[in-house]
Amino acid sequence: MRDVCIIGLGQTPIGELWDTSLRQLAYQALTAAVADAGIDRPEALFVGNMLASRLSDQAQLGALLADTCGWRGIEAATVEAACASGGAAFQAGVRAVASGMADVVAVCGVEKMTEATSHEVTSGLATAADADYEVAHGITFVALNALLMQRYMHEYQVPHEAFCEFSLNAHKNAVNNPNAMFRKSISPEIYAKAPVIAPPINLYDSSPICDGAAALILAPLEVARDLGVDPIRVKASASATDCLNLDDRRDLLSLDAARASAQKAYAQAGLGPGDVDVFEVHDAFSIMTALSLEAAGFAEPGTATHLAREGAIAIDGSVPISTMGGLKARGHPVGATGVYELADLVTQLRGQAGQNQVPDAAIGMTQNIGGTGATVVTHILTRE
């Protein structure tokens, strides 16, 4: 098994990009990534996408986007694991390189969500849940997260306002990210007065419906050195699953798949949570931020909001999260998100995060969560 590195990065700004189609988004991110890597074309392309089949009537994105980029002929496929599609596609790319089957591989997460009706998007997102045991009864994906948040608040006696700091931190960090959707700070007052979407989840507990694409180029260490680029090492690539339906979970608040995938990743890298300088968390909802921080070992069960209150999640804290705005404020184009998380982490490890730079960031982790925790993909990256 060969050591795998990230040698190129490209991304589009995230937003309601009415004038940019699905293939144009991917084209922009992918061509920027190959230019950044200084290569002509990859040998293979793995696409992370969840909703194109429903919202854009388009399957087979692998071949489509390879051709769009002028790389007709290369190997390509799409990898899907709901909101963890980007992380799962990246893992497929890592394996293609690690196994020696390809040298230079591109991974692109892309999602175009704003060209459909709200009903179509809500129904599409609900496919991340169990169609027979959850969605058939009328529950939406937001409502499933609301059940988790309500349970958390009850079980640990945590008030709703305790989650506020997660949103404040994400919005504050998005201000300096030119690719972020919401480049504005919010205050505790704004959070407290936000409209409730599915109680107790309010507008600022939720990430937005949006469009975007991010891309990374992978290569073995020796190729990276030949190219003279400053590679970022992939030290761990691990995933784990749980049941989709919440009613059958061992413990509603433990996110077993997040725990298992983090533990596998720590074992692969020979590291622990104390070694991680940056953690790009899957903050699709503020309850997911708390559950992921706890499952990954950064906080004891029920105490993640303490980390936030104490400032540990800030850029200069002990566990900086959502450093470029996170899903909450950078944006959450669902199938692309896992690649955006990795892109933000690469930006940190390269020391290119500007005002949001985590000092001396050398080891970072991402956790990309599908559904309410059914598929979780964890990656650990290091500065070489």
Place this chain on the structure above:
Amino acid sequence: MRDVCIIGLGQTPIGELWDTSLRQLAYQALTAAVADAGIDRPEALFVGNMLASRLSDQAQLGALLADTCGWRGIEAATVEAACASGGAAFQAGVRAVASGMADVVAVCGVEKMTEATSHEVTSGLATAADADYEVAHGITFVALNALLMQRYMHEYQVPHEAFCEFSLNAHKNAVNNPNAMFRKSISPEIYAKAPVIAPPINLYDSSPICDGAAALILAPLEVARDLGVDPIRVKASASATDCLNLDDRRDLLSLDAARASAQKAYAQAGLGPGDVDVFEVHDAFSIMTALSLEAAGFAEPGTATHLAREGAIAIDGSVPISTMGGLKARGHPVGATGVYELADLVTQLRGQAGQNQVPDAAIGMTQNIGGTGATVVTHILTRE
């Protein structure tokens, strides 16, 4: 890179399986496959599926099916490349083992097509084509294949009846396959009188809308030996792409992706078409059979129907194809088809094909085609 083997096989009969749901289909195939391999559970699961998101409102099949099989926690994801999804998922499985990231890996192709309206299925299949440049103008997936067949007949002056033998051969072979959808022979008269679907494609030039699941278990050679099973070796795993839209192809009749993926596979295995004892072809439409046979090097351009006429494609011929009925008569549950092709080939290489056994079958090839040739995945398997 480790040598990869197939150590277990399971499949459901293909048909209009009204009483079996998507997850039940996969459960039956996967539990049969692990029982066949003599293992408890795999470490990872890769699912090949195209249409569940649209037709069953269900994404994230990896986690769902792992849990359904009682394997909660293992790594899992879905791989999609339209009708080549099964082959692409198998390739992901091969890499997970080859790279050393997992030892025992399951691959399942599954599709549930009959619980939707004809309109929903037709629209779903059309997502394999280019939504903007083809489908927006009203063309269906059958009609795209009809354009290819018409061009072939015109270019090479081949009459429609010359394609008859492909269907006759497939139907004849399906009679002895208990898992086949259409276990009945047809005659040239029946073929000639069949209703036309999209001229010149008639009912017997087309594969059926159906349900089914097939599963394979992969392991490195040393694990296979420890288990005492008779492994089938994966000697080549290669894919290539082309543009989705026919109007932009270099040559409408050359199937460049099929040619490139076959050539890569031959190079990996150190073999050529003359070495192949069985070829499980992607006979979704009889024109695809002809184009794939030519692209893979079994016939010169324009001459594939000669192979059929001369009996070369029969069980005792020089290039036996569709040996268990093929997509035409065994059935074509689209995202599952690539795994069924591999399952049929494993059956041949194990010498378990009964009355359809190709004598001394030692080297076999499958070609799984997405869309009208936009993604093509080729595998070469050998008896150890």
